[in-house]
Amino acid sequence: MSILDKFSPLAGRYDRMRDSGADPFSIKFDDVVSSVEGVVNGKRTLLFGTNNYLGLTFDPHSVEKSVEAIRLHGTGTTGSRIANGSYKGHEELEAALADFYGRKHCMVFSTGYQANLAMISTLVGQNDHLIIDADSHASIYDASRLGHAPVVRFRHNNPDDLAKRLSRLKDQPGDKLIVVEGIYSMLGDTAPLKEFVDVKREFGAYLMIDEAHSMGVLGETGRGLAEREGVEEDVDFVVGTFSKSLASVGGFCVSSLPGFEILRIAARPYMFTASLPPAIIASTTAALETMRSEPQRRAKLTANARRFYNGLKGAGFTVGPEANPIVAVILNEVDVAVAFWKRLVDEGMYLNLALPPATPSHQAFLRSSVSAAHEPEHIDFAIELMTRVGREFGLLPENVHPFPPRQVTAERLSARAATMPARRPAADVGAGMA
Known part of the structure; x- marks a missing residue:
């Protein structure tokens, strides 16, 4: 017997996936050429699974500032801000984020996951109540386990169910914190935030929104769903990440609540x-x-x-409920999803394979994330490739076209990509995309 034996069922499922010739957990990029193109197994591959929403991973301004900082201040801080102090840049970024959101306070964390872990587990104690959407991100669920507050789940994006569950806590002592997301990371749907705000007001709860996938995407200035819906004053805490629209790594929380700064010495994931x-x-x-x-x-x-969303929907795929940068093709059979994903990678398109139990309703998804750096030719290539493979797999009708047929060949696409600015030649990638 081994301490690892408990993972035998998981290992069995993983082995069956690898035996089929597909292993999404071991994709290796030989090179990353631009925000939307990489090299996988010597083949030029379009990137549709990176969350690089604004296409800033190769932005010259960001690259030069990063290089300058590493030369001036070294490669790392080698400790927490509590132990080793804050660098000037930490405080400047927090001030910039607070200004962007129009809030008084900001804390920066080393990952977006850590931001949720720290804030949620610290804000609600054993005499409080945490109320979360059933389809919440893993970081929210993990935060609920780290904290000591009782946890209540409500049906996904259902204000009536939220109100019902809060009504049961009406006479219970302690604070109530509702946690929702701006754009949900699997299906790309948005929260009915105005309705949630109405419920929050009715029951005197606090509201946190995770704008990880909606920062830079929604709202007139990119502050996210709360800005788009005009309810920012009713949101007590905004959590976000740097690993999507801002193309790096890290996370943050902004708020205007008095006393917020005490969290720097109360939140253990921040302190340690x-x-x-x-x-x-x-x-x-x-x-x-x-x-x-x-x-x-x-x-x-x-x-x-x-x-992209309308093209896939027009081809006959079952997609998520909204046309946001996360576009999920919903498939019922895991084996079909795995084979479909592998075929796309083999033909020069990388996206995310999302499988149960990590997905809502235990369905299998082919999950794409669109970028501002994609050109129309990239989008059309992806639609036509997915449509062709979908038909070969018997998932789509033969007579439905997402748009008037045209030749978006790999050669044409690669030639178009070669003219794009802010990219560099791939190193020895052979014949290019196939």
């Missing part, structure tokens, strides 16, 4: 984790500046998302 290195802080600050000064990126992202 090494702070972000100067290079990451610098590139994130630069990316935030670019996001604020170039709203056209968000406009192009929206147009790309609608083009």
Whole structure:
């Protein structure tokens, strides 16, 4: 017997997947050429699974600021801000984020996961109540386990169910914290935030929104769903990440509640984790500046998302409920999803394979994330490739076309990509995309 034997069922499922020739957990990029193109097994591959919403991973401003910071301040801080102090850049980024959101306070964390873990587990104690959406991200569920508050789940995006569950807690002592997300990471659907705010007000609860996938994507200035819905004053805490629109790594929470700063010495995941290195802080600050000064990126992202979503839906695929940058094709059979995913990778398109139990309703998804850096040719290539494979797998009708047929060949696509700015040649990638 071994301490690892408890994972035998999981290992068995993983082995069966690998035996089929597909292993999404061991994808290796030989090179990453641009925000939307990489090299997998010597083949040029379009990237549709990176969450690189604004296409800033190769942004010259961010790259140069990062290089400058690493030369001036070294590779890391080697400790937490509580133990080793804050660098000037940490405080500047927090001030910039607070200003962006129009809030008084901001804390920066080393990951977005850690931001949820710290805030949720610290804000609600054993005499309080945590109320979360049933389809919440794993970081929210893990935070609920780390904390000591009783946890109540309500049906996904259902304000009536939220109200019903809060009504049962009406006479219970303690604070109530509701946690929802701006854009949910699997199906790409948004929360009915105005209705949730009405419920929050009725029962005197606090509201936190995780804008990880909606920052830089929604709202007039990119502050997320709360901005788009006009309810920012009713949201007590906004949590977000740097690993999506800001193209780096890290997380944050902003708030205007008095006394917020005490969380720096109350939140254990903040206190006992090494702070972000100067290079990451610098590139994130630069990316935030670019996001604020170039709203056209968000406009192009929206147009790309609608083009891709409508193209797949028009071809006959079952997709999520909204045309957001996360576009999920919903498949019922895991084996079909795995084979479909492998075929796309083999033919030059990388996206995410999402499998139960990590997915809502225990369905299998082919999950794409669209970028502002994608060109129409990229979108059309992906739609036509997925449509062709879908028909070969017997998932789509033969006579339905997502748009008037055209030749979006790999050669044409690769030639178009070669003219794009802010990219570099791939190193020895052979014949290119096939």
